[in-house]
Amino acid sequence: MEIDFKHKQAAHCENGVVANLMTYNGFTVSEPMVFGIGSGLLFTYIPFLKVNHAPVVSYRAMPGIIFTRFATRVGIKIKREKFRNAQTAKDRLDENLQRNNPVGLQVGVYNLPYFPDEYRFHFNAHNMVVYGKRDGIYLISDPVMETVTSLTEKELEKVRFAKGAFAPKGHIYYPTAFPEQLQLEKAIIKGIKHTCRDMLAPVPVVGVKGIRKIAKLIRKWPKAKGTKIANHYLGQIVRMQEEIGTGGGGFRYIYAAFLQEAGKLLTNNQLLELSKEMTLIGDQWRDFAVEASRIYKNRSNSVAVDQYDHVATLLEDIANKEEVFFKKLKKAI
């Protein structure tokens, strides 16, 4: 069976899945809108955790939470299921396809055959939609891909039951109930308020304070860890910021796009102005990435410590700008 599902490429997998599922159900919502209402924008440094042998920073909210927030704020209901047993997981998926219901799936990236080899890491918070099954082959709409693709039963089981941090456990989700009309206005305001609260949180590793914390660490790394490890760490930060799914500039551009759309919808000129400002902040993040790449271009070469200081200063400048920005944004709505 094959469901008539419209695939649209997105920057980020989770927003893309939500936007595509909503469109399928007759509510056209853009990717930035999902991201903004779901308060996807964030900055966190996660202490004590290492991925690929380097510290972890995240530019967005925890996997899965964007959809949950989006759903409660616009008033749709979602059903989520996780499984212990691969067979039940498969049966439940087939049942849904039988009922002509495309479902969202959380999967691990490592065993996805259509991903370029270099991108196959043990990252378990990727999302896709399954929209049909033909001769034992699942039809897949992966939002980061330009076109639809497919996976065999075995391949799909492998990615659904990937292990490690955020193990998907066969996680499937789909909307079950919709309001008569989507009321975006209130949801937008809630979403923006939440993001402002997160970014200005009085927690040392979250939001603006988290950015400052990372800047401080960058100053320390070359002395404490040696330049080779420091470069590896710096490279990881840039990868988290610019990797597939961020839309560039650590999600800042998607957020700017959201503010522009929200400003028009709420006829709030301040938001339009702030969207421009967010774009500039995104550009600054890109500048930071360029400067950082100058340092880690030569992996083991000893680099002068003041170069690290320089990129740390760039980050601190971004932190200051974002602090002012989110204070203004809070007042603008």
Add this chain to the structure above:
Amino acid sequence: MKKNEVPQDKSNLESANFKELCYAVDENGEYTTELSTGWSPKTIALNNAIEALNERISASKQRVKDHKVSPLEYYMELHKMDLPILASYVGIWKWRVKRHFRPAVFKNLNNKTLQKYADVFDITIEELQRTDL
């Protein structure tokens, strides 16, 4: 970022014929999307990460040849895993997996345990036990 500034650098995406979506502003200041083939700063970062992985793999290979660790460690590195990931794939506690890295302990593992590891790495028990990698 302006639409015409969306980077179109050479990257690892090319081999898979893969383009990623970026958000950018057009001439009228309106947000729109544009496909990108890649961007050097992140390609460098990714290549460095891969290089670092390869170094870990060859270092581990050498340790196996010197009989300092069991081949388990090598296969773990080869599959881009670390200890917590491997432990959760085989369903064995981390401290026990770590212990299995010791050649003397690895030698005495029963077939049931070996099979668990072999399944995760998608090889046979015989291949898993070989130290002449």
